Amino acid sequence: MKNSYACIGLFNPKSPENVGSVMRAAGCYGVNSVFYTGKRYDHAKPFYTDTQRIYETLPLIGVKELEDIIPLGCVPVAIELIAGAKPLTSYKHPARAFYIFGPEDGTLKKEITDFCEDIVYIPTEGCMNLAATVNVVLYDRLAKGDHFSHHQDSLKNKKNQPNNLP
Numbered sequence: 001m002k003n004s005y006a007c008i009g010l011f012n013p014k015s016p017e018n019v020g021s022v023m024r025a026a027g028c029y030g031v032n033s034v035f036y037t038g039k040r041y042d043h044a045k046p047f048y049t050d051t052q053r054i055y056e057t058l059p060l061i062g063v064k065e066l067e068d069i070i071p072l073g074c075v076p077v078a079i080e081l082i083a084g085a086k087p088l089t090s091y092k093h094p095a096r097a098f099y100i101f102g103p104e105d106g107t108l109k110k111e112i113t114d115f116c117e118d119i120v121y122i123p124t125e126g127c128m129n130l131a132a133t134v135n136v137v138l139y140d141r142l143a144k145g146d147h148f149s150h151h152q153d154s155l156k157n158k159k160n161q162p163n164n165l166p
Contacts, residue, residue: 005074006031006141009066009100011108012038013130018104019060021131027054029138034060035069038103066100067115074098078116079137080108085121093141094118104130 008026013019013036026034063069070076075094078085079101100116102108113119122128122136 004145005071005096006138007033007035007071007074007098008134009069009076009098010034010036010103010130011066011100011112012036012040012103012106014040014104018130022101022134023054023058023060025131025135025138026058029135029142031058031138033071034058035063035066036060037063037066040103066112070098071096075118076100076116078108078113078119079121079133080113080119081121081127082107082113082119085119088120088122088137088140091118091120091140093145095145097141099134099137101130101133 006029008022008031010019010022013022019034019036023034025031061069067076074096076098077094077100079099100108100112120137122133128136
């Protein structure tokens with residue numbers, strides 16, 4: 001899908017470990033940019049868990065409000081465990097999505113879920129941590145979609161190359 005585009009919004013992320021892990025997932029799944037709000041992350045910016053140094057090539061941008069930076073043509077999708085949310089197992093991802101995640105130790109404000117076109121939850125027994133939630137949502141997008149990852153072309157090219165094993 002040529003119009004495929006995905007970005008992530010983090011509402012007041014708790015720690016640099018959370019953000020670093022999200023950046024790593026974003027790099028793995030071909031996310032275009034990551035935005036965050038709040039002050040907690042600004043006080044402790046080292047990327048302890050971004051071992052691939054994705055922050056050097058993928059924009060990580062601090063903003064005042066996530067609603068103000070929704071990329072043109074993107075569908076804002078809140079990932080939140082609340083009444084009325086759609087289960088991820090049956091959710092059809094939009095080609096151009098802006099996924100918004102709450103902090104690991106809290107929830108998204110109603111003002112955020114109100115502007116989102118969809119609210120999706122992962123049907124688990126309890127809450128997952130932020131990085132795990134981002135990985136599951138992005139993997140689900142990739143698994144259900146066609147060319148929702150920039151890695152698709154490189155994977156196809158690898159399939160056509162001879163195996164170099166002895």
